[in-house]
Amino acid sequence: MLPVSGYHTDMATSEFGNMIEEGTRLQLQFQKRGGLLPVVVQNCEDGMVLMLGYADPAALQHTLATGYATFYSTSRGKLWTKGETSGDRLQIQEVLVDCDQDSLLYRVEMLGDGACHTTRHTTGTARRSCFYRRIDGSGNELAFLPDCD
């Protein structure tokens, strides 16, 4: 049973909008977003936002079937289970869907050091989150967050 077979293109009626927002049937709006939905990944334990990936129907199906966070890699053009080479897998605790059913939230437990493919210079270990820099006051420079360099 695939959860992602319900494509809809007619968004004209408020009744349909209401089903999307208030219903209990999964009707993910892949077509609305060009075939891929953005996926936020959050660490269940401390709430840290770890990364932003994308999912096609097959990636979500694989995630739900295996329990490991899987994405569609837009750079490699294929399915990609985070940690399949590094071992830093992300075990799914729950998958949430937003009001418009056009984005996903994977809430995960981290099985390895980090979710990012980059490494800290000071320790050589994977950075926990891909979001390790913030835009500084000037608005065109970045500053590394503490313990991320």
Next chain:
Amino acid sequence: MLPVSGYHTDMATSEFGNMIEEGTRLQLQFQKRGGLLPVVVQNCEDGMVLMLGYADPAALQHTLATGYATFYSTSRGKLWTKGETSGDRLQIQEVLVDCDQDSLLYRVEMLGDGACHTTRHTTGTARRSCFYRRIDGSGNELAFLPDCD
């Protein structure tokens, strides 16, 4: 000074990739994502992921200039400051950038009831987060999270 003027299309060199990942210059990759970057919005206070929006350069510039979370509305085709009609504004604490510089994280303080445009049936107040349902065990049904119906 706009932080978002640095467009780059040549991703061929690892040196350039390294500047993107390890540099302190903002080089947001709008072109890579069709002109819009996904924006995760997180409540600073408790780490809750509130919504997923999109930003073009003008939306980010407006966000940084005003301190209120602003997006490019893909449904209305224009800038949209969350809460400009409802009053439920999201005040920016910091804006983080990911390793690839192709997604953003707005960390915010909530000035109103919620970040979602939908309302709880039981209270009539805005839902705090747009992610109020999870995919249930069967994989094609949704279940409302506690205190979200």
